[in-house]
Amino acid sequence: MGLAATNLVNSGLMLAAAAAAFVVPFETFLLAYAVLGPLHYLTQIAWLHERSYFAPQRRDAWPLVAVTVGVTALAFLQPGGSLLAALVLWAMAWALLAIATPDRGLRIAGGVVAAVAALLLHGLPPVTMFATTWLPTLVHVFVFTGLFVLYGTVKHRSATGWLSLGVFVACGIATLAVPVGNLGYVASDYAREAYAGSMGNMHANLLRSSGLAELAVPGGGEAGMYAPFTSLLQMLSNEVSVQLGRFVAFAYTYHYLNWFSKTSVIRWHHVPRPWLVLAVLGWIASVALYAFDYETGLRWLFLLSLLHVMLELPLDWQTLLAIPRELAARRASA
DSSP states (O other): OOHHHHHHHHHHHHHHHHHHHHHSHHHHHHHIIIIIHHHHHHHHHHHHHHTGGGSSSGGGGHHHHHHHHHHHHHHHHSTTOTHHHHHHHHHHHHHHHHHHOOOHHHHHHHHHHHHHHHHHHTTSHHHHHIIIIIIIIIIIIIIHHHHHHHHHHHHHTOHHHHHHHHHHHHHHHHHHHOOOTTTTOOOOHHHHHHTTTHHHHHHHHHHHHHTHHHHHSTTOOOOSTTTTSSSHHHHHHOHHHHHHHHHHHHHHHHHHHHHHHTHHHHOTTOSOHHHHHHHHHHHHHHHHHHHHOHHHHHHHHHHHHHHHHHHTHHHHHHHHHHHHHHHHHHHHHO
16 A cells, blocks of 8 residues: 555544544543554564664663663552652653764763753653653654654655644544533443543543643542542543543544554564564453453553553654754755
8 A cells, every 4th residue: 555545544544533532532542542552562562673663772772661660660559659750751861862872971971961850850740740641641642643644744745644644633633622512422331440540540630731620620629539520420421521531532542543554654564473473462462361350451551551652762752853854855955
């Protein structure tokens, strides 16, 4: 499938993801996260591994793996601890160092400076919220997905790429901002069970840190896990909360679908067959574990999700740096 056809297919997938998110927001997100998520994480990690994680050497990824393990352990042993933010901030700095210089001395010095800066900054509420709530979730699945679409569009000078980018932005705005009410939606028992724990905490954190909580409950509500809401049921039925749920569902669902639709563009399936076999077996085991023991499965999916976010950081930095270069080259050749 050519690039133009891929862009058109992706535009259709965006619309389909948005439509599902409008109708059953929380269930769409949960289904995508549990079923599509682990297959995406495992196949992308295999693809990144074959490309040395877009760093000079594969071993440059080991610090990112160590951070993932540390953050996962702290997330469940000490929920909300600000040390999580320091680790994530350091990982971001290390990923930039890894692609910026192969000089060992500069990397060590930069790593030390980054550690000091992370420890000084990690206690600031906006920094903590960005590093622990936004970066591993919506920044990764929405912002960087959009940046990858933009980079591919600018690099290939694709008219259909601009179309798909426009559809992507329009779907994001529509799911987040179009005031259509709840459309008769009532959260299922499955959604209520899933959001009773860490999923609900994540959703409430996104509401609070985005400023939407004040729109949802003017003047604020009682303190607690689901604040500003007084109960889980209120959070899953409030119109503003449901609207955010639509956006999250669209962002995650299309993030996964985008990966699987681009086999002919980035050739993520061109890895040694044992890697693909392990990825498929790991995906089956992940879905089975999630279905058999929800809490254990959720922790495993959290680890996989965070691992693929951390290992992608060098590629994210390269894309951020490449977009201005491509735009400048395009203007120079115009």
